[in-house]
Amino acid sequence: MSEPGTYVEKSFTRDTRYLTDRITRDGRDGWPVQPGRYRLVVARACPWANRAIIVRRLLGLEDALSMGICGPTHDKRSWTFDLDPDGLDPVLRIPRIQNAYFRRDPDYPRGITVPAIVDVPSGAVVTNDFKQITVDLETQWVDLHRAGAPDLYPEALRDEIEAVAEPIYQDINNGVYKCGFAGSQQSYEENYRRLFDRLDEVSERLRTRRYLVGQHITEADVRLFTTLVRFDPVYHGHFKCNRSKLTEMPVLWAYARDLFQTPGFGDTVDFTHIKQHYYVVHHDVNPTGIVPLGPDLSGWATPHHREELGGSPFGDGTPPGPVREPVDPAHNPVLSAVHA
Template sequence: MTDTSTQSPTSSTAHEGSGAGGYVTKGQEFNRDTNYITTRITADGRDGFPVEPGRYRLVVARACPWANRAIIVRRLLGLEPVLSMGVCGPTHDERSWTFDLDPGGVDPVLGIPRLQDAYFRRDPDYPRGITVPAVVDIPTGAVVTNDYPQITLDLSTQWTAFHREGAPELYPERLRDEIDHVADLVFRDVNNGVYRCGFAGSQESYERAYHRLFDRLDWLQERLSTQRYLVGDTITEADVRLFTTLARFDAVYHGHFKCNRSKLSEMPVLWAYARDLFQTPGFGDTTDFVQIKQHYYIVHKDINPTQIVPVGPDLRGWLTPHHREELGGRPFGDGTPPPPPVPSEVVDPEHWVTDGRAH
């Protein structure tokens, strides 16, 4: 959930820091703001926002791992016909994510150039970071929620009337306690752990985060050595949450965030697990490596002052055999894979790995 607040990245509003200011506060560790707009869109409309086809717009950026989760879940569940998606560009300034990929730099549904316009429509004095993903109420143009952990859970549990035939159960009730437990560990030590490394303001805070990260990755390697997925024998919310960090690991976190004990491609079990998911419809086909690298290396100017975007790494390995099917498991349980992405949402082939590398 990327933040474009002008406040310090260790303040109460920080997620990925400020576009114009710094991401690192000298002598301090990185603390992520977890105060979101917690209004929910539910089947019963308890918060005043009932699930309705065509009423809401999911605003994302493909570069952002937190938003990428929502893209994956929406696609796996087949919600494209009822929940439209607006895509911001990979970079932003200190004010807001912008719709610079759209003609004229304006979202064609919301009619706004900046995501902050939807936040200010809800609250003209909105004091926190302008973050993705966000769900916007199209009739009013106001943000309903940016509570990214809850957004994907609600897509699974509240939008069931509009799931495609064959949609998987990503948050089955019988496994929710275990999914929540694993997802919490992954969030604290991996999803957020890479940021604690990258935005550390002292050697001590960096080393603490570094060891927590790789200790958890070792734990995940052991867990996944005997089972295909994190919880149960099918893909769940927990796998979605881990995948988006793993997909960015070698391209960004290993070098840019100094998470350099090992590359993902040097951790055999996690690398095979990540390739298994990448080659599963809904995961790799929502991943845009060019936008990912542009975001981190261009926006984080105090970490990468030249704003030079690396050419590597070589991405051909993502499409190599993973052999994880030998562990059993059924990716979609009793369901089926999603159909191909709608044409307007296909990742640019030159930003993918079809020829062996992202351009």
Template sequence: MSEQGTYVEKSFERDTNYITTRITADGRDGFPVEAGRYRLVVARACPWANRAIIVRRLLGLEDALSMGICGPTHDRRSWTFDLDPGGVDPVLGIPRIQDAYFKRDPDYPRGITVPAFVEIATGAVVTNDFTQMTVDMETEWAQFHREGAPDLYPENLREEIEEVSKPIYTEVNNGVYRCGFAGTQESYDSAYERLFAHLDVLEERLSTRRYLVGEHITEADVRLFTTLVRFDPVYHGHFKCNRNKLIEMPALWGYARDLFQTPGFGDTVDFTHIKAHYYVVHRDVNPTGIVPRGPALEGWATPHGREALGGSPFGDGTPPGPPREVVPPEHNPVLAMLAG
């Protein structure tokens, strides 16, 4: 096995056995919502973690929930805090997120993943169930939401959000990995057809509506965005998802630009970390480890015209303020284009 690990399988199947302990307002699993008690550990490279970064920022949870950021590359053991001085997270005091998993279970047998909630006092992971984590941030953490925080999981739309999100996960979020890690032509061909069949469904849906569900941004949009923003930089080439580029799908490209230009979305994106992660870590897909220079990013700053479809990003809420944890400008030059 390489130092980075191996990823290609005959037919890729994601391990979905996560730690399902929840942090809730009533503390029914033994972990009540409490400001300063937990740390959200993420990597900007990871699309699943990017969801949690976006939701935390949109809801204004920065004061209640600190965030540790792992570097973009990792070995087969775990993500590391190589961005921090001395390679150690300044709050948890550990060099690897693996340490927090082993604090929870010294014989932890599954994948070491981000995002994860870690209890600061014990140093142990509480949960890495990424889908439930963002929903709980939107519902259970309501007492710590900023004034004007949008309702990302409206009670009257939850059934539709989950209905729309289910195939987004199976066919798109996970579908790109099914293409990229396919070990046979047959499994790749099947994954490719499934991916683009659902992207066509989404292209049609978003041609007549600004957001996936309702008249403002919801959890469903967060779930789709983190795959779309990585599509041309990584998935089109590295994962062979190459029927179309995102920029060749008009509704999806306009929708992705609309979200990118909305505070809380594009300002969480680190294109340098994204490309470094996939092209360096997946050595069985990209043996040389060469990271491509492209694609050009200027298009993300161009007008999208989606306002004509109605709706507004935050509904009755307001945009978040400037980001607390800033992406280095050279890692996302689009932000300077939008500001200028």
């Protein structure tokens, strides 16, 4: 399942019992960083996987770490490779990411989630710990980063990044799910208030600074962006997070547009997959499975003026090169306007 969790006193609690092996420079867990050995499996619909897609692109790891892309919808068994012509991942030659979890543990009892990094020789999942995956790409895969790759997790800022990102995770990234999957009115209202209180707090922080931490993009911005870009298409309506649309929160809307228009962010976003996933898969929230036609996406291409606050997206680095695995232009029509 994409959102494994349980309901405790009618509140949604995410299942975070991940496979926590790490792929590191020294191979301490038995998984050394090696170009071509591993495959990152994602779904563009998933915000947690979208983080890994962005970081991989910003760091220029496409040649070192291949990527398999699942379709936007799935059943109870797992995400499938239905976008590939024969329904099999072209490298792993499996129809479902579930198969790679079972290669790791035939009785694997937890959620079948993306992102997941698979060891290609054995076909087994190494890790699906989405938070650690991006941090390790930033800190353990450094020998394979492209020339000019930004430092997304600067050592001097790591404590601040985590201090800022943790409440964002609890109340915003995961908070939208706590609203959407609330099992009681009280639980919904409590999490709704926490969500918008935190959004207001983050908005105030960003009023006078271009990025969440420091003078250029960091891991903290990646984590927040993937929720903000999904806010109006799905969370506002589907998850009843409807005090305000993102487009009605001026600072956050400008901040999100700034990131969206930065190479590596908006060019990874598939709005069609995002809407299909949430509205089709979550039968308990949307039993009809009807996918809305809106919202209007044209605003993502409008000027944001955030450069007036100083800072620069990549610090001393450079933008990533052309997109290797482009999003279908019909699924993100605003991209042509952004990069015109």
